Amino acid sequence: MAGPRGGWSQGTVTQLPCRKTHLAVLSFGSSRDGHVGAANDLTVKENQKIFPQKLDGGVAMQVCVTVLQEQECLMKTGTVGGRQPVNENQKGEAASLNSGQAILIISGAADKAVVSVTPNWTKILQGDAVTLTCILPSAAQEYFWFKDDQQIHQNSKTLSTQSASSEKSGEYRCQGRHTERSDPVRLDIVNSAVILQIPPSIYEGDTVSLRCHSAPGYSARSPTLYKDDDTVVQYTNSLYLVKDIRMSAAGRYSCTKEIYAYGRYQTYRSSEETLSIKELFSIPQINARPQGTSEGTNVTLTCNTTLSPPRRGTQLQFAFYKDGERVQDFDISNTYQLWSARPEDSGSYTCKVKTATNICKTSNSIHVTIQELFTFPKVRANAELAIEGAEMTLTCDATGPRATELQYAFYRDEHIVKGFGPSNEYQVHVAKSNDSGLYACVVKTSRSNIIKRSIAVTIQVQELFSDPEIEVSPPTISEGVNMTLTCNATRRSVRDTEIQFAFYKNGEIVQDFGLSNKYHVSSAKPEEGGNYVCEARALSFSVKRISNVLSIQVQAKYTGPDYLLPGLIATLSAFLLVAVILMIVFRRRVTRSFKKQQEVREKKDLGFPEARVRPENEKAPKPGSTHTGDRTEPAQEEELCYADIKINSTNKEQLVFSVISSYQNLSSIFGDSSYEPMDGESTTIQK
Template sequence: MRPVVMHQHQWCCYSEVTPVAIVGVTPKAFLLLNPPWSTNFHKDKVTLTCSDSLSPAQGDIYWYYNENLLNKKSEEIQIDKTGYYKCKTQRSSLSDPIHVDFSSDKLILQAPHPVFEGDDVVLRCQAREKAKEISLYRNKTLIQSDFTLKSVSRNNDTYHCTALIQGFLWTWRKEISKHLTIQVQELFPPPMLIASPSSPIEGSPVTLKCETWLPPQRSHIQLQFCFFREDKALQKCWSSSPELTLPTVWSEDAESYWCQAESVTPSIRKRSLRSQLYVQRIPVSDVTLEIQPPEGQLIEGENLILICSVAKGTGTVTFSWHREGTVRSLGTKTQRSLSAVLQILTVKESDAGRYYCAADNIHGPILSKLIRVTLRIPVSRPVFTLTSPRMQAMVGDVVELHCESQRGSPPILYRFYHDNVTLGSSSVPSGRAGFKFSLTAEHSGNYSCEADNSLGVQRSDRVILSVTVPVSHPVFTFSPAGPQAVAGDVLELHCEAQKGSPPILYWFYYKNVTLGSREAPFGGGASFNLTLMAEHSGNFSCGADNGLGVQHSEMVILSIIGPPSNKTTLITEGVTAGLLSILGLAATAALVHYFRTQRNSERLSTTRTPSYSPREFKEPSRTSNTNPQEPPDPVEPQPVYNNVNPGDSDLVYSQIWSIQHTKENSANSPRKHWEDKEPTVIYSDLKKVYPDDSTGQASIGDSDLEDAIENYENVPCILSALDR
């Protein structure tokens, strides 16, 4: 039948961990049981596993049964006999023995393995048959039915259990288990106190170690330690470190020492045996001088530290410090130690030289070797200068930057900056450093320099440099835009240079004649408004100047047309005039033809350039010969005038033949040109409007013809048979 489990408890395997190592002690091997009970029923199988602190175990495993070596070498063996079992690995000492019992009784009391001091243990009373009324006894005394034992210790207590077991014909009989002694192992052995060195020299340090170890199954438990001299603690108890270092020991410190070790949870405390400490006394020897900073590399203004030490020597020692070439010592100290310190505050250049020290403990002074102390001087704040070939720096100028520190140990590294961006660097053993470069438009800004000799960086004052940039070729535009404009419109001319230092003066030109100027004090462009006239057809441009030369824009050609008229009104007036008098119309046409021909002759004989008032400031030169970007004026069309009358109308058309004269056709007559190339013809619709008199009739005289109001309407037309 299946055994009856009286108390259920979950048992887990112990993790393989490393125990606390101790000097000169080989850790023991340890045994694990599966299932973990030291008492089992007859014919049950139990597996034993041998492990050490460095599991998995390596090499051969040695097994012992009742002190007899078994012929088994594996890490695990299976057993079914009652007796004592031990094992050993190549890296460990012999394990503690464990007694495993295989019982043929109907009732057994089971205890787990392993059990250590301070553990809480759960016992299990188990029967082969159905059982009830289970009781647990300790040393033959009944205890409560709870089978959990709190914080067990290593003692000779015995335990057994009783129960009523169901027998034949459902009868119950009382059974008593064998007495069981729980195999409680040491949580850790009593510590040992070890001094290192075992015989310290007077005045030297000594390290005390409180050595013990935890088994691998309980390596998670924390230990704490306390050290004593005679009956006085050497430090505040408790410490997690098993070591305590005494900085110096003297002959009078040769007393007895001991230590204690205690586990935090559970609280198990053990103490070591007392140990006597022996201290040696020896004369002074091997005197040395140490300087800080090391190697004697000292910066001016720092503190110089001189450390005089002796390798050996006990008792009271007198230390003294000296600089070569001086009679008096720099200082003396008498104390019971192996070293002493002298500090010289805020060293200066005169403190450089060679130093030594002496130590004496009544047997005579012993001198150290000489050590040279050198001083390094940090750089002072550098002076920065900027040299330019002219008062106002311009693009393309070569400027030279200089940087110099008056004090500082060489070598000195100089760095040059433009708006905190590095321009370049130079390392010089002494004197000043220079840097040259050619100016561009982007070089305006703040300039400075740094001096660095690895003892600190010093920055100069800033110098502001303004680089004057010549103006670029301006862009000329007008608004409203378009190749044609109507007389009377207001045209906005705009001129703007994309580059150039302000202020910028802009000039506006019509056919190389200055229209006016505008100033842009802060840069950007400028505008000029022009009311258009019929004579304004032609080339427009502009110029920009900021004192470094005038730059001209490209020319823009603009055509001006006359204002539009009401054609219906003019035709009606013309018809009315024809009805009044055909003779008047003929006379009017003849006069108009005469005056028109006379006026055209006058226009051809006068200049085409309008007259403008001169400016108070000096105008920049604007000629086609000085400005290679200005295109030559286009060849002016040469008009030929001719009046055309349809014959049945009161309208007179002025026919204008526009002929382009070139070098090839300048000698030919207009007629021959017409034959070679069809000309462009524009008809000018001409009418006369007379002021009405009180009688509603028009009066025309010689003077009236000159004062008459002329109305024109250009009518483009292609040559017809009538024209030819």
């Protein structure tokens, strides 16, 4: 497929017929005006990358091709940059990609081919087998081999020999049709008793095998490795393994080996070989974008390094440090973000790059400076101690190059008292005690998200005087007594403040404001009673306070007839006497009941038959009946007596019976069905 005959000029967008297996690849010709020249036809596979080779008189451009469907392709040429030819560092612009389109990205120089050696040694003994392989970025291409810069006419991926000879020695390179020529690989085929074999390409972090090799068919022992003529190690077999090799391992190496020949072991030494270690990735460079920014700006730090092309698949990890302290741990991201940067983010930054094999390198350091938009605010009051009733002004001080764009807000005890505005003052025209508290201010810019808060300061509004308290003298007021109300308020301000007082009864003023804190009522009358309050004020500061409510009752004199008074006194005395008698009777009953229960317990403890004590609520038994348990049966005797049996503590043979006379007779005398005789009424009976 060929492009337009006039070529493509800078920025041209051209519709091209596009098949799934065919796509045009652009290359820059040698035309004087620098326009894109004719295109070449190539057969490619889906999603395959194409690498055109360098052309005479121009620079071939790498083209990445992705074919999605069999449709037309939208293609845009690279930026030429005036009429100058594109150099290898310039990159083209990609056209927009829609469904069913192919996108062509012009990106710069093409990738190189790579030559590998199997076995992986650059020095080979004559007669050994060796294979060279050409590795291209994409398959199904033509292969071109070069020895000592002379092309070998062999279109094959590999060059191999089963018995190497000295004429095969030389520098080998390979190239695909659309790749750059590989780096040279030196192949030395020698005739020697012992040689030291070193891989042709060694990168830091590699695991490297060094072989002290001798001709097959001879018995050999005691291989020894030397670096710069110093013994490194003695080992048992021919291979010496170095894991995670470092750049410090580079140097001049040789080896010795004992070989059995002519009936005995003789020591042979190889020639010196240079062990070169290539850098896996470059020393990282750190940069910041944008630089010299103001606080509030997002700053991005980037750690840049370049992997060696043959090791592009090596995964790297990045870490960032500020003033020697790690601020972002190792991660695959090579960027560190300072979101809404602050002045405290200023400092010296470095980055480190490492591999899984712990090859670690540190970048240069850069100093990041974040310019402060404004200082941290401070709250300032017009007086350290505010006076109640006076004007109080708080000022929020913040300075900076953009101080005129600042917005201010004020808080008391974490509650906003003034929202954001251009004024940096908060005024209270008449200060009160509840205006005391912790005050702070918050400052922000009108065009950024920078917000700063001051340190809270304590503002105490001093009261001029305490809350007034009202009291009356005397405490009890009778009709005709002189009554005095006093309003007490204590001065608390250092200022000599004049306090005035007023008195109110049931909400009506009875004494207007004056310097006296007393209200007098001569010869009080019942109608002088009511709910009284007093009010104190400092006239110069417009401060007023009202006391609690005091309820006053004026007791009236007795005005009834005189002859009724003696009768009233007699009636009250009679009621009092009856109450005293009832209390005495009740006490005697309680005492007797207690004694009776105590005596019953004593008898029971001594083993005497238990005499039944009639409960107080049980009626007296009728004549002619006996009481047995819960049954009342006819009695065989006319009278029923109750007896209490006691044992004299001095003579247990003597029983003391307290004989109670007829229940009916006793109850008629005392009016008490549960009455029992006193100790003096007992009769002693000899057993």
